[in-house]
Amino acid sequence: MKGIMDGEGKKVLALGNEAIVRGALEAGVDFASTYPGTPSSEIGDILYQIADKAGLYFEYSANEKVALESGIAASISGLNALTFMKHVGLNVASDAFVSLAYVGVRGAHVIISADDPGSHSSQNEQDNRWYAKLANIPMLEPSSPQEAKDMIVCGFELSHELKLPILLRTTTRVAHTRAPITLGEIKRGKGKSRFEKEHTRFMLVPEIARKNHILLVCKMESAQEVSESSNFNFISNKEKQSRLGIIASGVSYAYAMDVLKKLDVQAKVLKLGMTNPMPKKMCCDFLKSVDNVIVLEELDPYLENEIKSIAGENKIQVHIYGKDSGHFPWTNEYTPDIVELGIVKVIKKNLPMMQLKDSKVELAPINPMQLPSRPPVLCPGCPHRATAYAIKKVAKKDTIYPMDIGCYTLVFEHPLKTADIVLCMGSSVGTACGFSKATDQDVIAFIGDSTFFHAGIPGLINAVHQGHNFVLTILDNSTTAMTGFQPHPGVERKDNDDKAKAVDIFKVVKGCGVDFVSLIDPYDLKKSLVIFSEAIAYNGLSVVVSRHPCALVETRQKRRRGEKIVPYYVNHETCIKCYTCTSEFGCPASWKGEDDFPRISPNLCVGCGVCAEVCPTNSIKLISEKEEGQ
């Protein structure tokens, strides 16, 4: 975040997400809320640090729906609200999102959906541009950090002007691109406001909803006019006499510009930054000025369908190439190579007169060599590994393991493999409910602390009420580790004026009416084995809260306090090379050495000691014991 708080006029290097924060500050944001999720997390990480200083309110809400609803309250009270989340987070918030435009805003409200084409860190690669259509909410799509910042600033103005929320749709390649941005002036927000009641607008009972829907359609007509004249919709290479056109949005525009230059292809490019409502007239004029048009966009043919409908409506004779024509894929993110390949294919087949610069580079001859894969793994000392190991030790072989979203999802990897299905936040509990009725197999579900607060509690209440029979393991490491250690409702904080009180998971579970609730420290393997055996044997719903701080956080805190971290070692005199530690437990700090003895890296080991409990011959000892013995 270095530099993004600097003064007006300065040019700094910023990540797309940092540019978004700066844009929000320049727009005078008052109220920001989120639930962390890649690729949007850095926005919250920075706001969390600067909120007090910048004079705005920021919260990590329990989930995206709560984050959005809080933002709605702020904006209809006259404040500038920013709500941001990853793409699947908008599914959670969608109930509020889809009705939101019916009530509109009073201050301004920008909602960011950070999409993840290529599923770099997500369970799907859904295209959230459809949400803008579904909910009748104007949408902006940036293609670079500078544009992301400009669109946030303009998005707040537009929102206020149209009395509608604005959806800003970024993607991983914009959010995680670092590029120069020029800083504008930071505007201090209003802080607090006053809510003026207006029942005929905000109370969405059927009669009012019907009336508001009509008003919404009118508002979107105004938005249509805005889109026609928006600076974010423009034509590059206008002067080119070419009859080939390209229509692109998001990062695909950047790829198109680089590829056209590389191939020395003459083409006009219609860059669309405001893509709901589409600038229909502008598109129509553009289509009339060319004979062939290539539509470039990642994932679904959102623009392509619109362009085809505009061409059809206006009876324009133009060849349209995109996903339907088979030139570009529907799945995964685009790359410069994919864009180049598609453009070359179109030109060679359909525009044989067009010159193409030979762009081929002589690739290095690939000599195939078997390379080991490098999947992400649970860290050394991770309490989740200990929990899953204990469960696997005592569970029946055909036990079903409903899994949830978080670091612990990684236990699906070898050697633990205690994960059978993961869909979305909270789905472990819901699917466990179903499995317990649909099968006679044992069911042991996993959910993290942050995920439990986010979407696990309704499922738990359902299980209590319906009398379902399964074990729910709540992995409580006191942080939202996967997305970068953000706090959650279970963590007490004293880092700002509003002290945040910790909500005790154990008490919540008890309060939901669960009779069998146990608390364990997964580093105490012996006790964990006993408790999980009891939980499995229990006839009915049982919940085990497995509580130990994230090993990364704990180790960092120990180092900061100056505490020494004492690693373990394998005593080769007593080791029988059974490899329980390396092959069954599978901590990445241990491995099978060249002499076939297991070894522990003193640099990686964080001294959790669980491998010592796992060892059947008691051969894993603290290094300090070895030194004492000498």
Next chain:
Amino acid sequence: MTGECTNLVIVGVGGQGIILLTRILGETALDSNLNVMESEIHGMAQRGGQVMSTIRIGDVHSPMIGEGEADIILGMEPVETYRHLNMASKNTTVVTSTNPVYPFTVTSGDEEYPNLEDLLSILSAYPKKLIKLDAEKITLDSGLPNIVSNMIMLGAILGACPDFPVSYETIKETIKQNVPIKYVDENIKAFELGITEAKKHS
């Protein structure tokens, strides 16, 4: 370094300081009044996964680099260098560390790490120039902590590519601004050692 832009790819694993190098190069380019675009993928990096960043200095719109279009590949780990050779052409300079970081799939005995000498000898058949550095040994011999290996590798780029678009002095200044004051000296020393070592091997 095709005249108009320089395409650099840095690959390795979590914890090797790749994001810091990326930022330093980007800020240096900006301070030298050059356009720069960078991309990072680091979602799972902290959990032992791969990290890759791309840096493009010059007149470009996107931060992404196509197949065979890297002018320089900086590999912080030999297998990861090899894995990304599709980014290289005959015109590419490859700078690689020779220090393996074994993935969990190898330490658990499920997969094998290739023979390092074989891997390095295949590597040398590819690019215009290959610089292999034992960064671990260099730090050890010069009494530097292993953590500054990334600065050795950064220096090696400069040593290997005399026409790199940003100067040694500006990078040094950016390093100073990006590392805590008490670690500046060792980082600068490592950076300079990297330049010397790469020149030796050029």
